Amino acid sequence: MEEIKLMKGNEAVAEAAIRAGVDAYFGYPITPQSEVIEYLMTERPHQRTGMVVLQAESEIAAINMVYGAAACGKKVMTSSSSPGISLKQEGISYLAGAELPCLIVDVVRGGPGLGTIQPSQADYFQMVKGGGHGDYKLIVLAPSTVQEMADFVELGFKLAFKYRNPAVILSDGVIGQMMEKVIYSPQKTRLTDEEVDKKYGSWATTGKKNGRERNIITSLELKSERQEAHNHHLQAKYKKITENEIRYEAINTEDADYLIVAYGSSARISQKAMEMAAKKGYKVGLIRPITLWPFPTDIINKLADQVKGILSVEMSAGQMVEDVRLAVNGKVKVEHYGRFGGMVHSPDEVLEALENKIIKG
């Protein structure tokens, strides 16, 4: 039955995980996402659905526990915040190399280094471009509401298993900490061990049963020719994901003279700035990428033929703006605006940047 709750973004992820029939969560506390594991421990999901929750000794251990369980065909996730995600990057590269489905939640805080515990969007590079080694891609979903924090758990797992690839919810301290109404779909039952064998037995390590060959999960290939072939296979998969899975929201773009591109909490702030701009007589549209990878390149490129300038808004020194510029390919002016290091920009500041950098600039 559908249920409505008032929750923090971090709690919404945790509740959604239980309801999505997730088999295991492995995590390590870090502000501003510790509510995920706290909520899970309090809810005793093992009693509700049989879901396993374990606090690991480090983010490194947590992501490798995810690797082990994901390699068994189970629905497994972890969550962390920026410095913790940096630690997980080794494991993430291995997960991508071994093509293991899983969900990684990053509630971004300001950096670099220990930085601050306040919100930021400066993990775009490390999640979208790959903070680990090698040529790999993660499917990156960017929620802008607490509802989406919940909804993207199921969407993330759907895409992760469809393509045998890690999926990411790239959130930030604003979405993680704020409370909003969440509508939950009914509880999904976890797959039984037999169902896991049936669905994923062709690759998952669940014990070499019924006379089948042994399954091996590895990201190692010592012969360069074969490693190159594996990389070609990965690239073909990434191309397929790019062709099929781009998601974005377009607001007031039909007759826009100017465009803002923003995701997550910056998209919400920019939407308010857009309304304020309309009162001043400016026609401003907004593209909110929902998938940061694959990036909504085509729609931005198309709108570049229509608008006079584009402002990329992100709580960073300018990370996503690189992808916006690649999409625009020099057709119109593209500028970045954003407070960073834990500061959150206001709608007034975004409007002012739009006027100074794009409209008058």
Place this chain on the structure above:
Amino acid sequence: MADHKITPEEIIKNGSIVFEKTKLMTDNELSYCPGCGHGVAHRLTMEVIDELGLEEKTIGIAPVGCSVLAYEFMNVDMQEAAHGRAPALATGIKRVYPEKTVFTYQGDGDLAAIGTAETIHACNRGENITIIFINNGIYGMTGGQMAPTTLPGMKSSTSPYGRDVHMMGHPLKITELIAMLPGTVYVTRQAVHTPVLVRKAKKAIRKAFELQQENKGTTFVEIVSNCNSGWKMSPEDSNKWLDENMLAYYPLGDIKKP
């Protein structure tokens, strides 16, 4: 009759087989140097899994190091871990499949240097897994560098004048450390360079896997091995050196029993 040569067919016909290829070892050519203890340790592990009838429920984890390709030789479901992370993978597997048999196979660099945290915490949680730990006092695969277990004064490519414990630290007796943790149920140190020790080591591995079936905690089997290539000795000399030096620092026997 004295010059009658017994053919393999006759032996099989008589039902007098005393030894045959381990069923759960693949036909792939081992990547280990001739004389190395890894091959025997692989065989013993696979023999035990076969004899205990665990083939269909076993998931093994290969490390980074000489045995990085263990999954090419061990004919059960296998995962390959990042360097040092095998106990974390094993934890993930065992937590979602408590009834499966899970083991890691790790070298000293993997288990006692880069993976120390994962090793200690998995053992401290008492994960119901079996850890097979090959200690040869050196990084074999990368070309003979100093390991956490390299003996004082022992030469390696990164301690070319011998391990100076004041500068490079002391060899880590991680097995004794593991035995102190309440999560472990059986911790033992074995070797495989003589037939007698091979038989003892097999018994220990068997006991470890049997205890895992009883869900009593972590079982940990160290196997002190030679590394004739890394030690730059003949296999025979390396076994002698192992006896005289390695076993003096790493004495054999059970350290913790249930």
